[in-house]
Amino acid sequence: MDNHKQLVIGLFGFGVVGEGIYKVLKDTKSLNASLQKICIKNPEKSRNAPAELFTTDADELLNDPAINVIVELIDDADAAYNIVSKAIRGGKSVVTANKKMLANHLTELIGLRDAHNVSLLYEAAVCGSIPVIRNLEEYYDNDLLSSVSGIVNGSTNYILTKMAAEGQDYQEALKQAQELGFAESDPTLDVEGIDAVNKLTIILKHAYGIDEVPDDIPYCGITQIKPSDIQYAKEKGYHIRLVAQTIQGEDEAVVAFVLPTFVGKESQLYNVNNEFNGVLIGSKLADEQFLYGKGAGRFPTSSAVLSDIAALRYDYRYEYKKSKSSVKLALKNNTFLKVYVSFDSRDAIDQAQFASIDEVYKSNGKNYIVGVIDVSVLFNTEWFYDKQVSVILVEANVAHKVSNLSTKEEVLYI
């Protein structure tokens, strides 16, 4: 009865995820997959697997005609790119978890994949165990999406949760997250929002068929979030969350960005706490769908990698159907957002840059403005990048409201 393809796997990387995969492959005969060789960087380290499985020579795996699948689980994005592109050129299918590498080379790698008629799967790269990519591919491939918004980075979510729950400031919460293994010793990719924008780049391809590199997508992380911002959120009944967001407008354009966001109780994202991830998908057919789970860590990542391996047995390939659609969508950056902007110095923000202003608050050491601003203006201001300024999204897609506000007579700033 079992007519699945026999998989012979070459594994790059033997960290916690790699070792987990090795164990499951060994124990699960029904997967019809065998591990041929493991390429590691440091041959001196002791490993929980037979010595003859290991090599430090990548080509031993990449040039082995018996190996038909490469599983790539190393940290270095550049090395990963070399491995993955060479593997595909050699006619091998690839499973990878490297979101940074994918976000920066996706279009090229998909082209390579097509040219060599192999498969490239990477569920683990976006929200770990949560099957975001698979759902976008299979459940929304014939469906029209109106929005995808998600908490896609567990480290920042853990830090934001602790800042609100325990009154910690950013540095304290970061330190605790690092101690508990929820943040890297170098947390830059996470806390600056870069990891989230990498994942958003991959989501854009599957959700809308849009080819972008992370550099073209506006983003902001959480390092500038102050206890007074958390306090403001509490008073209004919000959680602050780092949300990666896409919104399809009425024209053939999609707005995408990563911003700290006030999330209200009515949203499923409100209940995504600690290191968890959650993705909310709005569509024409399936309506609102929410996927929640652990976005990183040994077991959740192993779970996603294993699912991809299992799918290769029946030659599963992503179809990128939205890329083949006759309606070509593109990113736009001329929508309006309602944002809360807090800052130490009252002169830091030029209110003339706002289309309208709803609130202005000033006190000793705490100032904020709530107003509507054009995305392209926002991401071109100097203050957006100023570390003493917090920009937190209040409401996306407010273009229709702005048209009713021709002047800024509402400005109350004294």
Add this chain to the structure above:
Amino acid sequence: MDNHKQLVIGLFGFGVVGEGIYKVLKDTKSLNASLQKICIKNPEKSRNAPAELFTTDADELLNDPAINVIVELIDDADAAYNIVSKAIRGGKSVVTANKKMLANHLTELIGLRDAHNVSLLYEAAVCGSIPVIRNLEEYYDNDLLSSVSGIVNGSTNYILTKMAAEGQDYQEALKQAQELGFAESDPTLDVEGIDAVNKLTIILKHAYGIDEVPDDIPYCGITQIKPSDIQYAKEKGYHIRLVAQTIQGEDEAVVAFVLPTFVGKESQLYNVNNEFNGVLIGSKLADEQFLYGKGAGRFPTSSAVLSDIAALRYDYRYEYKKSKSSVKLALKNNTFLKVYVSFDSRDAIDQAQFASIDEVYKSNGKNYIVGVIDVSVLFNTEWFYDKQVSVILVEANVAHKVSNLSTKEEVLYI
């Protein structure tokens, strides 16, 4: 590049879902699927499709060698069973949304499917657009599940939400749900919990490899829920939800049942309101995962059926890997549950049936007990089936706590 299997479809049923499927198949060339014939019951009704597509003769589809896929979307479970089993015997793959038919014939149909080497897919049968089955098959096929609990029936969830939000009693809320199309004109299957137990039967097969029929799974619906129960829940900060639940114990046994349940704020199920569904999956690798979306209705059901059709292009089959596991799980019914039991008459409940009692409350017209009871005792009491008695789950899996309570000295009942 497109080496997908060409699908030639015979469709049974042309209700709202069938018509939606017809339209998408017509418009989506990339699906590589054509609709050959549609079998309907009433030839007089006018239809939004060419007349030559329709027939009332099932055999015209089932005996047509050109048709390789039958999509079954009719209401009648017995007729659906005949169609599906005949289609499989004829070597055709099947997509169906008929949970009642599946729940009662699953083991037999899987056997038939294997014998004839075809595929039988039914994502739409469990929580509509939410890919519960696909996730259990693909994300948990190598994973050990600890629990699956879900709100799997939109009608009852809508009624319970409205009872709490608007202070309606059960009859009022049911009437409103029917007017808005969230409940059937004959709501019996939904409100008695039968629909939920049908879905739970299917979930048990995919999650644990357990073959059961719905008749063997204890269940209770929502018709007996009183405003005073809703009031009690509010005071404690709970929502009452009809939850289908499975729990794997430490031995090789699984407890499964459908019961109204107090759901606290800490659970993702707390935020499943109105007609939405949500399923919480606990596992060893992927940890806690939550899937949320619309469980029924034209578009969500169409979405799931289309996903199954798309998967047939690459001969996707459920593997039921848990059924092939060397560890054979079975249902058990000797676990303890903590339940709230409310009743009009103080003599209705025999407290001696409880292993321990935590609370007893008595007033004019409102009485309740909170206590721990053996599942097998609970489902064999007369009062469990008494329409003036509400049984609401407080906590499952409390066996370890009971062992510390050798007597019932805590009983406070006057």
